[in-house]
Amino acid sequence: MVKLKLALYWAATCGGCDVAVLDTNEKILDIVNIADIVFWPIAMDFKRHHVEAMEDKSIDVCLFNGAVRNSELEDMAKLLRAKSKTMVAFGSCACFGGIPSLANLTNRSEIFERAYVEAPSNVNPERVFPKTKTAVSEGELELPEFYDTVLALGQVVPVEYFVPGCPPPVDLILKVVDALATNQLPPPGATIAAEKTLCDECPRKKEEKRITKIYRPHEIIPDPERCLLEQGIICMGPATRGGCGARCIEANMPCRGCFGPPAGVYDQGAKMLSALASIYDVKDEKEIARMVEEIIDPAGTFYRFGMSTSLLQRKRM
Amino acid sequence: MEEFEPKIIAFLCNWCSYAGADLAGTSRIQYAPNVRVIRVMCSGRVDPTFVIKALRAGADGVLIGGCHFGDCHYIEGNYKTARRVALLKKLLGQLGIEEERVWLEWISAAEGSHFAQVINDITAKVKELGPFARQNNS
Ligand code: SF4
Numbered sequence A: 001m002v003k004l005k006l007a008l009y010w011a012a013t014c015g016g017c018d019v020a021v022l023d024t025n026e027k028i029l030d031i032v033n034i035a036d037i038v039f040w041p042i043a044m045d046f047k048r049h050h051v052e053a054m055e056d057k058s059i060d061v062c063l064f065n066g067a068v069r070n071s072e073l074e075d076m077a078k079l080l081r082a083k084s085k086t087m088v089a090f091g092s093c094a095c096f097g098g099i100p101s102l103a104n105l106t107n108r109s110e111i112f113e114r115a116y117v118e119a120p121s122n123v124n125p126e127r128v129f130p131k132t133k134t135a136v137s138e139g140e141l142e143l144p145e146f147y148d149t150v151l152a153l154g155q156v157v158p159v160e161y162f163v164p165g166c167p168p169p170v171d172l173i174l175k176v177v178d179a180l181a182t183n184q185l186p187p188p189g190a191t192i193a194a195e196k197t198l199c200d201e202c203p204r205k206k207e208e209k210r211i212t213k214i215y216r217p218h219e220i221i222p223d224p225e226r227c228l229l230e231q232g233i234i235c236m237g238p239a240t241r242g243g244c245g246a247r248c249i250e251a252n253m254p255c256r257g258c259f260g261p262p263a264g265v266y267d268q269g270a271k272m273l274s275a276l277a278s279i280y281d282v283k284d285e286k287e288i289a290r291m292v293e294e295i296i297d298p299a300g301t302f303y304r305f306g307m308s309t310s311l312l313q314r315k316r317m
Numbered sequence B: 001m002e003e004f005e006p007k008i009i010a011f012l013c014n015w016c017s018y019a020g021a022d023l024a025g026t027s028r029i030q031y032a033p034n035v036r037v038i039r040v041m042c043s044g045r046v047d048p049t050f051v052i053k054a055l056r057a058g059a060d061g062v063l064i065g066g067c068h069f070g071d072c073h074y075i076e077g078n079y080k081t082a083r084r085v086a087l088l089k090k091l092l093g094q095l096g097i098e099e100e101r102v103w104l105e106w107i108s109a110a111e112g113s114h115f116a117q118v119i120n121d122i123t124a125k126v127k128e129l130g131p132f133a134r135q136n137n138s
């Protein structure tokens, strides 16, 4: 069998997605059996110019993790797209913007102000900020342009497959590898996970119970058998795609929503808001106001992994 | 420059608010022409996604009209709506969207003039706020 040519790249990422590939342990040998890795910055010493020298479409599959937050990452996404037959958005950051896309609740100048002036470890009375071009005696230095808006991979280049998860679970990664090896990938555009919600595959008992108070996970010891949402803990299950094996739920922790919205749901946050307001059973205005107060950070909670691909995408500028 | 004419999307429940709008019409009450009505069976059918989608698709303001408390044809639909809209306003606020762009009003089938008043009020308020222009990077 001719080996596949595989590239892996990290953009705006925490590195966890690359580590998840390494977490396949001895199975990584299966990957190496079916594929030659031609580019993988975390593990191998290939540089960008090596990729530039490759022929267009000469990489079979590119697993791209991380969001796109500056011009360098956008260039890399476009370069790898041109060189790859199949582009896979790997992990929640690439699929939906992920945790980095929470930065869409602010903007570049606020972020710079915080990072280069306000942060307690800074001494920056001249207010020096990174610039795309800086003249020095040796010539001109360049930095990538930092964007106001963090983007998901699919908002920059066409993507064939989406593998969600922060990071994607090992068995899902192996499923992808297996599909690649046996040439049994689903039709392009597919998300490699379940179609339905996490609640659908969650083993917990649902009793259609209403709630009248929200608890943060550290405030109560939840019953390990019963639905967390019905115990007042915000669990994103009703608005989140299944396919992770309910791994947080198994650890008695609520789902944070890292698999993104299920098939047919346009906006994960709006869906969750709807579910939560439905199950919260209060009627008079004062109590409704209390409910609103208890849900401390709706945008950050309901769009934790997906501001970029949410319908409104970012805070208004 | 021409005066800004806001686009208002109104989701009205079939049993009360839509009938109220109908009454405003048959009674020939004049009101601002900025509203586009979408009839739903109950205000509880208005998924917050609809509101966000309306804004995204070019609406400058959104009205949700339902039956007064105690009058919902499906008993509890409007309470659910009240909770959703309250929480939605907090969420939209975090996204820099003024809360006066989204209105929830209880309008009965007998309240044709109240309907007209609400439409005039929301139109005036949203006019004051200006267009809901939204730039996207994608
Ligand atoms: S999806 Fe999660 S694990 Fe992967 S890069 Fe983003 S933050 Fe890290």
Ligand code: SF4
Residues within 6 Å of the ligand: A198, A199, A200, A202, A203, A204, A206, A226, A227, A228, A229, A230, A235, A236, A237, A238, A249, A254, A255
């Ligand atoms: S809300 Fe959470 S705990 Fe409840 S069924 Fe859904 S996934 Fe399971």
Ligand code: SF4
Residues within 6 Å of the ligand: A165, A166, A198, A240, A241, A244, A245, A246, A247, A248, A249, A254, A255, A256, A257, A258, A259, A260
């Ligand atoms: S339970 Fe939710 S947050 Fe946890 S891995 Fe699954 S989808 Fe992600």
Ligand code: FES
Residues within 6 Å of the ligand: B013, B014, B015, B016, B017, B041, B042, B043, B044, B065, B066, B067, B071, B072, B073, B074, B075, B077, B078
């Ligand atoms: S039927 Fe009018 S609000 Fe439910």
